[in-house]
Amino acid sequence: MFKRPWESFFDERIGRMCATSSRVLDIGAGLRISKEYGNREDPTRAWIGDIVQSRKVDYVVLDYVDTYHPHIVGDIQDLPLPDDSEENIVCLAVLEHVENPFKSFAELHRVLKPGGKCLLYVPFLFYYHAEGTYYKDYWRFTPDSLSTLTKPFSTMELASVRGAFETLVRLSPLGRWNFFLDMAFLLDKMTGKLASKQVSGYYVWLVK
Numbered sequence: 236m237f238k239r240p241w242e243s244f245f246d247e248r249i250g251r252m253c254a255t256s257s258r259v260l261d262i263g264a265g266l267r268i269s270k271e272y273g274n275r276e277d278p279t280r281a282w283i284g285d286i287v288q289s290r291k292v293d294y295v296v297l298d299y300v301d302t303y304h305p306h307i308v309g310d311i312q313d314l315p316l317p318d319d320s321e322e323n324i325v326c327l328a329v330l331e332h333v334e335n336p337f338k339s340f341a342e343l344h345r346v347l348k349p350g351g352k353c354l355l356y357v358p359f360l361f362y363y364h365a366e367g368t369y370y371k372d373y374w375r376f377t378p379d380s381l382s383t384l385t386k387p388f389s390t391m392e393l394a395s396v397r398g399a400f401e402t403l404v405r406l407s408p409l410g411r412w413n414f415f416l417d418m419a420f421l422l423d424k425m426t427g428k429l430a431s432k433q434v435s436g437y438y439v440w441l442v443k
Contacts, residue, residue: 239420240429241438244394248354248440252323258293260321262311263329264303300369312338316346327356332370340384347443353388357381358436360402378432381439390442398423399431 252259297314298305309315311326312335324343333339343353357376365372376384378393385391397405401419409415423429 239397241394241396244438244440245354248352248438249325252325252352252354253292256292256322258295258321259323259325260295260297262297262324262326264296264298264305302369311342314342314346318345319348319351321346322348322351324351324353325355326353328358330355330357330376331372331374332365334373336374336384341387343441344387344443349443351443353439353441353443355439355441356396356436357439359434360406361435362406376437378437381437385439385441388441388443390440392440394438394440395429395431395434396437397435398428399433400426400428402433402435405435 295307296305297307297309297311299308299310301308307315310333311329312333324347326343330336330339347353359375359377361375363372381393382391398420400422401416404410404415404419423431
């Protein structure tokens, strides 16, 4: 298993959040570190579990339905939180499922404290993945759209997730096996395709 650049980007910024705050708000339960608060608890996807637990960070889940017992029930397009109230927000693979991403980004900016940090994941080349009546699948994002959506923030940094070859393998039946993904990653690295615009998606780091 190879450490990808975007994984290091994610780990470093989550570590930065947890080092300077006692609270992380997860919109959509994307981290899935708890079988109690999340729609699909999966230890293999518990990306920050060790950091949260070792540093005793208050991990708070917000979801727009109460089905999976979030701490806060609310819509990212109209967050039930005061202005300038949150130090850190994580929102992974949620924004493609909301009707109005402009309102969502405006709400993230509104509720963050000055200097507050936000880490997002949004897809670009990814298959349709609505889920019944729980959520639909509306959008895909490019660097151009992200630069427009994040204009109010003082800082915006992107990390591409997967190069062109690994994205192609990820979308194919071969994407079920790490061996083929690892080989595709090495091919991306050797051919410069890690800098391609044909990627699976983006991690987005924002500072208010």
